[in-house]
Amino acid sequence: xxxxxxxxxxxxxxxxxxxxxxxxxxxxxxxxxxxxxxxxxxxxxxxxxxxxxxxxxxxxxxxxxxxxxxxxxxxxxxxxxxxxxxxxxxxxxxxxxxxxxxxxxxxxxxxxxxxxxxxxxxxxxxxxxxxxxxxxxxxxxxxxxxxxxxxxxxxxxxxxxxxxxxxxxxxxxxxxxxxxxxxxxxxxxxxxxxxxxxxxxxxxxxxxxxxxxxxxxxxxxxxxxxxxxxxxxxxxxxxxxxxxxxxxx
Ligand code: HEC
Ligand code: HEC
Numbered sequence: 042x043x044x045x046x047x048x049x050x051x052x053x054x055x056x057x058x059x060x061x062x063x064x065x066x067x068x069x070x071x072x073x074x075x076x077x078x079x080x081x082x083x084x085x086x087x088x089x090x091x092x093x094x095x096x097x098x099x100x101x102x103x104x105x106x107x108x109x110x111x112x113x114x115x116x117x118x119x120x121x122x123x124x125x126x127x128x129x130x131x132x133x134x135x136x137x138x139x140x141x142x143x144x145x146x147x148x149x150x151x152x153x154x155x156x157x158x159x160x161x162x163x164x165x166x167x168x169x170x171x172x173x174x175x176x177x178x179x180x181x182x183x184x185x186x187x188x189x190x191x192x193x194x195x196x197x198x199x200x201x202x203x204x205x206x207x208x209x210x211x212x213x214x215x216x217x218x219x220x221x222x223x224x225x226x227x228x229x230x231x232x233x234x235x236x237x238x239x240x241x242x243x244x245x246x247x248x249x250x251x252x253x254x255x256x257x258x259x260x261x262x263x264x265x266x267x268x269x270x271x272x273x274x275x276x277x278x279x280x281x282x283x284x285x286x287x288x289x290x
């Protein structure tokens with residue numbers, strides 16, 4: 042009996058499709074769905090590139106690829122574009138190429154000048170946003186407790202890494218921005234937290250004074266500016282602010 046030709050063709054197409062997509066072995070023989078990386082790039086080099094991305098963003102393969110943490114790599118579907126993060130990452134790859142093309146046009150730049158990479162912005166986190174911004178966002182969403190919780194959790198996890206600046210200015214700036222948004226209590230609470238971390242700072246008391254001025258509390262502002270001067274007699278900004286509001290240092 043003759044096998045119906047269409048059925049055979051159908052079967053061939055089907056196994057072809059399965060072979061292309063499905064999980065087979067690791068590393069793969071060829072690249073299936075690359076749109077930015079040149080198709081002829083050796084697979085091993087692509088894997089190296091992927092390892093760099095993982096390190097730069099502080100994530101693992103399943104952040105972008107269909108598969109589960111701990112699952113053998115041959116069972117991942119690396120060619121699939123199902124995850125939004127993978128599509129964003131591809132856009133980011135194009136953006137980085139564009140940035141580097143622009144960098145190459147800097148007059149006098151040599152070919153060994155620094156290149157932009159994912160790590161230039163990401164520094165170990167998937168959402169590269171300054172600490173100040175994260176704290177302001179947390180305060181606006183859930184008040185002081187959320188902001189403090191966010192700060193302490195980030196500090197616990199990232200202190201000593203490249204991702205966030207845990208120096209004194211970050212919370213001062215967050216407090217200032219909250220003050221400008223008329224969230225005075227949140228702003229002053231953040232300064233109390235900062236005082237706990239950086240006791241004795243004079244600059245912080247200038248922020249405290251400025252936030253009290255925004256709040257309309259000139260007496261508290263004067264007390265804060267005087268404390269700034271007591272902590273650092275050379276603090277000209279604090280002296281100037283006191284003069285501005287008609288007070289003696
Ligand atoms: C931040 C997102 C992201 C992470 C994390 C990531 N990848 Fe990728 N990966 C991509 C993108 C985007 C492409 C497609 C690039 C293109 O279109 O040129 C890709 C392509 C691939 C391909 C080629 C697939 C094909 O089309 O044949 C392999 C293999 C791969 N990644 C492996 C890995 C491995 C292994 C890891 C973990 C070590 C990993 N990737 C982590 C974004 C990511
Ligand atoms: C010039 C700075 C910059 C560079 C370089 C950069 N990114 Fe991004 N990336 C961002 C910013 C900013 C965001 C947040 C965008 C948003 O939320 O709208 C982001 C977001 C992402 C996201 C989405 C994260 C999420 O949780 O939604 C991925 C994935 C990503 N980047 C991957 C990469 C990869 C991979 C590279 C290197 C090829 C790269 N980025 C290079 C600035 C950068």
